[in-house]
Amino acid sequence: MTHRNDTAATGRLGRIVTGLEETAIAVLLGLMTLVTFINVVLRYGFNESLIWGLEVTLILFAWLVIFGVSYGVKVTAHLGVDAVISLLPGRGRRAAALLAAAVCLLYGVLLMKGAWDYWAPFAGLEQTTGRWFPTGLADGTRDRAFYVTDQVPMPAMFRFLEDLINYGEEYDKLPRVIPYVILPLGVALLLFRLIQATIGVLRGTREALIVSHEAEDALADVVAARDAETVTSQER
Structure with a gap:
């Protein structure tokens, strides 16, 4: 399924989410490169370093990975095993794809x-009740809004969080609620992509959910390169 068909499957919302993911991935990669480059220059050129550089890079990398999970579903970049499914007739493959979609x-x-239950305490919010599925909001969730990162300075633009979730207490470092927000956000994007892929299977515009034939594609590239070399040699 092409990028164009995938986007059309969910219309305007799909285009917005795609733009969000692609922009976020590009920005995160750029920031990671920039912070790492500055840290290397400072270390080897001036015998200095950004104390918070490594932690920021780790946070950015975590965000990049989680954004990549949902985006990978969209472009079918995740690996899967379809050796058995490929042996089934058309209806059998579709049924297997729908079963896989339901499980996902x-x-x-x-x-x-x-x-949500992991992130909520850091935002001063309540966790959900229920062992497997949310049945409501729990009372008395331990408030962890005062937890901060180890080295990352507190940007002025986030000072409003002190009054919003930390009872007016000043943060000396970046609160963990900010880097941890990628957990519910990333899973929400993953759910959206899974729903989008399921709709594609139902409509017949997508054969499978997340299967990628990376090995076959790599082999095809090798064969194409070899054929190109053969043609070039014959021309000479």
């Missing part, structure tokens, strides 16, 4: 609950 959606819902 169920997993996504469970993952969403876990992501």
Whole structure:
């Protein structure tokens, strides 16, 4: 399924989410490169370093990976095993794809609950009740809004969080609620992509959910390169 068909499957919302993911991935890669480059120059050129540079790079990398999970579903970049499914007739392959979609959606819902329950205390919010699925909001969730990162300075633009979730107490470092927000956000994007892929299977515009034939593509590239060399040699 092409990028164009995937986007059309969900219309304007799909285009917005695609733009968000692609922009975020590009910005995160750029920031990681910039911070690392500055740190190397400072270390080897001036015997100095950004104390918070490594932690920021780790946070940016974590964000990049989680954004990549949902984007990978969109472009079918995730690897899968379809050796058995490929042996099935057309209807059998479609049924297997829908079964896989149902399992992935169920997993996504469970993952969403876990992501929210982990992040919520750092935002001063309540976790959900229920062992497997959310049945409501729990009372008395331990407030962890005062937790901060190890070295990352507190940007002035986030000072409003002190009054919003930290009872007016000043943060001396970046609160963990900010880097951890990627958990519910990333899982929400993953759920959206899984729903989008499931719609594609139902409409017949997508054969499978996340299967990528990376090995076959690599082999085809090798064969094409070899054929090109043969043609060039014959011309000479």
